Amino acid sequence: MGEIIIRGMLPKDIDQVVAIEKICFSLPWSKESLEKELINELAYYQCAEDKGKIIGYMGMWRIINECHITNIAVLPEYRNKGIASMLINKMIEICKCSEIDRMTLEVRKSNSPAINLYKKFGFVEVGIRPNYYVKPVEDALIMWKNID
Numbered sequence: 001m002g003e004i005i006i007r008g009m010l011p012k013d014i015d016q017v018v019a020i021e022k023i024c025f026s027l028p029w030s031k032e033s034l035e036k037e038l039i040n041e042l043a044y045y046q047c048a049e050d051k052g053k054i055i056g057y058m059g060m061w062r063i064i065n066e067c068h069i070t071n072i073a074v075l076p077e078y079r080n081k082g083i084a085s086m087l088i089n090k091m092i093e094i095c096k097c098s099e100i101d102r103m104t105l106e107v108r109k110s111n112s113p114a115i116n117l118y119k120k121f122g123f124v125e126v127g128i129r130p131n132y133y134v135k136p137v138e139d140a141l142i143m144w145k146n147i148d
C-alpha cells in the first residue's frame with residue numbers, strides 16, 4: 001500500500017465505486033444513483049485512493065446543521081488499516097468548516113465492524129428502526145454524534 005490520498009469523488013471514479021458497492025453490499029447503489037449524488041449540492045462524497053486505485057469511499061448529506069452518513073465502504077483487502085477512519089476524519093473536518101454540529105447514521109444491528117468504527121468516533125446508539133433493511137431483513141441501529 002502506498003500513500004493514501006483522501007479526496008473528493010469525481011465522475012471518473014464512479015465505475016470503481018460501483019465495483020466497491022457490489023463487493024461490499026447485498027443491495028449496491030447503482031451507477032445512476034451515484035451520478036445523481038455527485039450533482040446533489042447537499043451531498044459530500046470522499047474517496048480513498050491508493051496509487052490511482054479507489055479503495056474506499058464515504059458519503060453524507062447535509063440537512064441544515066446536521067449530516068446524515070449515507071455510506072462508507074472499504075475494499076476487503078484494505079480493511080483494518082485505518083482507511084475508514086481517514087474518511088470519517090475528513091468528513092468531520094468538512095462538518096467543522098461548514099457549521100454542521102451533529103452527524104447521524106443507520107447501521108445493521110449485526111454489523112459489528114461498522115458499529116465499533118462509529119463508537120470509536122463517539123457515535124452513540126439512540127434507537128432502533130425495526131426491519132429497516134432488506135436482503136436480509138434486519139433492524140437498524142440509529143446512531144448520533146455531536147461535533148465539538
Ligand SMILES: CC(C)(COP(=O)(O)OP(=O)(O)OC[C@H]1O[C@@H](n2cnc3c(N)ncnc32)[C@H](O)[C@@H]1OP(=O)(O)O)[C@@H](O)C(=O)NCCC(=O)NCCS
Pocket residue numbers: 024071072073074075078079080081082083084085086106107108111112113114116117118120
Ligand atoms: C466498516 C468498514 C468500513 C471499516 O473499514 P476499515 O478501513 O477496516 O476501518 P478502520 O481500519 O479505520 O478501523 C477503525 C475501527 O473500526 C473498528 N473495526 C474495523 N474493522 C473491525 C472488525 N473487523 N471487527 C471489529 N471492529 C472493527 C475498530 O474499532 C477499529 O479500530 P481499531 O483498529 O483501533 O480496533 C469496513 O469493514 C467495510 O467496508 N465493511 C463493509 C461495508 C459496511 O458494512 N459499511 C458500513 C455500512 S453502515
